[in-house]
Amino acid sequence: MSVLKWTVGILCCALILVGASLFMMADPYYLSAPTDASLIERLHKNKASFDLLHQMMVDDAMSYVSSTKLGKPVSDRRRKEYVRLLEAIGNPILRSDGNMTKYSYAGGGLSAIGPGWQKAIQFNCEQNLPTLASLDNAGELNAGELNQRTVDDDWCLIFEKFD
Numbered sequence: 001m002s003v004l005k006w007t008v009g010i011l012c013c014a015l016i017l018v019g020a021s022l023f024m025m026a027d028p029y030y031l032s033a034p035t036d037a038s039l040i041e042r043l044h045k046n047k048a049s050f051d052l053l054h055q056m057m058v059d060d061a062m063s064y065v066s067s068t069k070l071g072k073p074v075s076d077r078r079r080k081e082y083v084r085l086l087e088a089i090g091n092p093i094l095r096s097d098g099n100m101t102k103y104s105y106a107g108g109g110l111s112a113i114g115p116g117w118q119k120a121i122q123f124n125c126e127q128n129l130p131t132l133a134s135l136d137n138a139g140e141l142n143a144g145e146l147n148q149r150t151v152d153d154d155w156c157l158i159f160e161k162f163d
Contacts, residue, residue, distance in 0.1 A: 030138040032106045033119045036149060039105065039157050042090060043121050049088045050155075054101040054123045056082065061098060092120070100124045102158070109162065115143075116162045122148070125156035135159040 043050060060074055074082075086092070092103040101123040109116020119135065131150040132141075135157055141147045143161040150156045 030106075030108070030117065030119075032108065033117075033136075033138055033159075034105050036134055036136050036157055039119070039121055040151055043151060043155060046089045049085045050103065050121070050123070053082070053085045053089070053094070053103075054096070056085075057094065057096045057101060058098060061096065117160060119157070119159050121151075122156050122158045123154055125150065125154070125158075131156070 056078070060078070086094075089103065090105065092105050093107075095102045095104070102120045103122070104118045104120040107116060107118035117138070119138075125148055126146060129146060129148050132147055133149070135141070135147055135149050138159055138161075141159055141161060145161070147159045147161075148156045149158075
């Protein structure tokens with residue numbers, strides 16, 4: 001075989017690998033989205049850890065930031081407690097604004113400003129949103145809206161599609 005054929009073959013394989021990697025990162029068909037049942041089971045099985053993590057985040061945020069200075073970073077002991085709790089609930093990506101804490105377990109998209117999605121467990125859900133029976137059929141959910149399913153009084157599952 002000629003060198004040209006080998007080079008073209010290697011380049012084609014490389015392009016296929018890059019394309020497949022980008023497709024998997026974008027996950028436009030929500031293949032990595034966990035089922036509602038698996039997230040609800042995780043929440044019920046680890047409810048104390050979820051509650052404690054939320055409270056720790058609220059406490060640390062309130063004690064760390066003031067209008068005139070930043071407080072001391074969390075202690076090593078506190079950091080180890082965060083690690084232990086996060087490992088217990090499956091290492092989600094956390095986001096909190098004081099009232100709401102979101103534990104994101106899956107998402108897709110290639111750009112911070114482009115289309116994307118996430119599926120998460122959330123504390124302190126939106127009260128004015130209708131609750132859906134299931135978030136498993138993500139392809140049918142509306143883009144640009146927060147879709148939620150109530151689990152308990154303070155907890156829900158959310159699925160967001162970003163435009």
